[in-house]
Each structure stands twice: as C-alpha cells, then as structure tokens.
Amino acid sequence: MNKKQLIDRINTQYNGNLNSLNTSYASINKAKKKVWWANIHVSKFADDVHLLLADTDHFHWISLPKGFVRDLASTFRIREDKNAVDLEISADQNSRYLVDVKSGGTGFNFRKYVREEVRY
Numbered sequence: 001m002n003k004k005q006l007i008d009r010i011n012t013q014y015n016g017n018l019n020s021l022n023t024s025y026a027s028i029n030k031a032k033k034k035v036w037w038a039n040i041h042v043s044k045f046a047d048d049v050h051l052l053l054a055d056t057d058h059f060h061w062i063s064l065p066k067g068f069v070r071d072l073a074s075t076f077r078i079r080e081d082k083n084a085v086d087l088e089i090s091a092d093q094n095s096r097y098l099v100d101v102k103s104g105g106t107g108f109n110f111r112k113y114v115r116e117e118v119r120y
Contacts, residue, residue, distance in 0.1 A: 001059070001120060006052045010061055014116060023050040026089075034092040035101060039084040045072055051110075053089065060098070063115040077104035
C-alpha cells in the first residue's frame with residue numbers, strides 16, 4: 001500500500017485525522033540496513049506528527065503528539081541542511097525494534113507511540 005492508501009484506510013477505519021502534511025511514510029530501507037528512514041521538517045512538530053512505517057504485510061501507525069519530547073534537538077539528530085529531524089527507526093525485530101538508531105540520536109523508543117499495527 002502507498003501513503004495515500006494507508007492514510008485513507010486509517011481515516012476511514014479508525015476515524016483518523018491524517019493528511020499528507022502531518023504524515024510521513026517510510027518503507028524498509030534494505031540497502032542500508034533494516035530501518036525505516038525519514039526526514040521530517042522541524043516545523044511539522046508544532047502539531048501532532050504521524051508516521052506510517054510499512055513492512056511487507058503490515059504497517060505501524062505511530063502518532064507523536066505535539067510536545068511529546070521537550071527538545072527535538074537533544075532527542076534526535078537534526079539535519080542542518082534541511083532543518084529536519086533525521087530518523088532511522090530499526091525494523092529488525094531481533095535488535096532495537098522501533099528504536100531510533102541514527103548516529104547522533106539518543107536511541108528514542110517509538111513503541112509507546114504505536115497507535116495501531118495493521119495487517120494488509
């Protein structure tokens with residue numbers, strides 16, 4: 001499923017309020033290592049941010065409420081050239097699953113922000 005299809009499904013099935021502006025989509029980047037990778041502009045964190053992390057037969061809907069961390073820069077790596085939070089979330093179920101493994105990050109665990117795991 002692509003980003004639009006996942007947004008439509010969540011909005012219909014779970015009465016979500018997702019749209020292309022407040023939602024980032026990532027599939028597993030197998031070339032680098034088993035991670036979901038995303039760059040999310042810092043300004044988007046002024047409101048709730050949603051992540052759709054797609055795997056082969058399911059996806060995770062992660063909902064990050066406004067103010068979920070006190071300071072983005074001390075929690076995540078910020079790409080200065082894009083002014084964006086640079087995420088690499090582990091997709092390896094045997095090692096740090098759903099944890100930010102980006103060098104320079106703090107190992108933030110997204111598990112408690114998983115709103116739904118939806119099978120295709």
